[in-house]
Amino acid sequence: MSLLSPDFYTQPVDEVAQGLIGVTLTVDGVGGIIVETEAYDAADPASHSFAGRTVRNATMFGPRGHAYVYRIYGLHHCLNIVCGTPGSAVLIRAIEPRHGIDSMLERRGIARPIRELCAGPGRLCAALGINMALDGASLDRPPFLLEDVDTVPDVVTGPRIGITKAADRPRRFGLRSSLWLSRPFPGFN
DNA sequence: GACCGGATGTACT
DNA sequence: GTACATCCGGTCG
Numbered sequence: 093m094s095l096l097s098p099d100f101y102t103q104p105v106d107e108v109a110q111g112l113i114g115v116t117l118t119v120d121g122v123g124g125i126i127v128e129t130e131a132y133d134a135a136d137p138a139s140h141s142f143a144g145r146t147v148r149n150a151t152m153f154g155p156r157g158h159a160y161v162y163r164i165y166g167l168h169h170c171l172n173i174v175c176g177t178p179g180s181a182v183l184i185r186a187i188e189p190r191h192g193i194d195s196m197l198e199r200r201g202i203a204r205p206i207r208e209l210c211a212g213p214g215r216l217c218a219a220l221g222i223n224m225a226l227d228g229a230s231l232d233r234p235p236f237l238l239e240d241v242d243t244v245p246d247v248v249t250g251p252r253i254g255i256t257k258a259a260d261r262p263r264r265f266g267l268r269s270s271l272w273l274s275r276p277f278p279g280f281n
Numbered sequence: 282g283a284c285c286g287g288a289t290g291t292a293c294t
Numbered sequence: 295g296t297a298c299a300t301c302c303g304g305t306c307g
Contacts, residue, residue, distance in 0.1 A: 130288070138288070148303050166301030168289050183288055214289045254288055 101156035102176035114245035122192030134179030137257040141179030161227040168214030
C-alpha cells in the first residue's frame with residue numbers, strides 16, 4: 093500500500109510498523125531509510141497509551157500520520173508515527189543515514205559516519221534535530237518528508253527493546269542484515 | 282506536594 | 295557489564 097494513501101495508517105499498527113521499513117524519512121532534508129521500528133497500542137502494557145489518554149500522550153490519540161515526540165530519561169527524544177486506531181503508534185528506532193550526513197555528524201558531535209550515527213531512537217532524533225517542538229506535527233508536511241519504496245524489503249521480527257512490560261511480544265521490525273540497526277535481531281543478524 | 286521511574290546513550294571498568 | 299546523567303507526567307497522599 094502506498095504511503096500516499098490515506099488508508100496506510102489505518103492498517104493494524106503492526107502492519108504499519110512493518111510497512112515503514114525501507115521508507116525514507118527526512119527532516120528538513122536530513123535523514124535516511126527507516127531500518128527499525130516497534131509497534132505500540134492502547135491494549136499493550138508497554139505503551140504510553142495503556143492507561144488511557146493523558147496530557148503527555150494526547151498526540152497518540154490525535155490524527156493519524158502525525159508525530160508523537162516525547163522526552164525519555166530526561167535527556168533524549170523518541171519519534172513515533174501515530175496510527176489510525178486511537179492510542180496506537182510506531183516508534184522509529186533506527187535509520188540508515190543517506191541525506192544531510194554533515195548535519196547529522198555535527199548534531200551528534202562525531203567525525204565520520206559510523207554505525208551508531210542513527211542507531212537508536214534517541215540517537216536518530218538527535219541526528220535529525222527532532223525535539224518536542226515537532227510533537228503533533230504532520231508527517232505529510234515540512235519539515236517532514238516520507239518517501240515510499242518501490243521494492244519489498246526483507247523484514248525480520250523480534251522482541252522489543254528497553255521495556256519491562258510485555259517485553260516478549262514480537263513487535264519489533266527490522267531490515268534484515270542492515271548494518272544500521274540499534275541491535276541485532278537474534279537469529280537473523 | 283513528594284516521589285517514582287522510564288520505548289536511552291555514553292563513559293568507564 | 296555497570297554507573298550515571300537529568301526531566302516531567304502520573305500517581306498517591
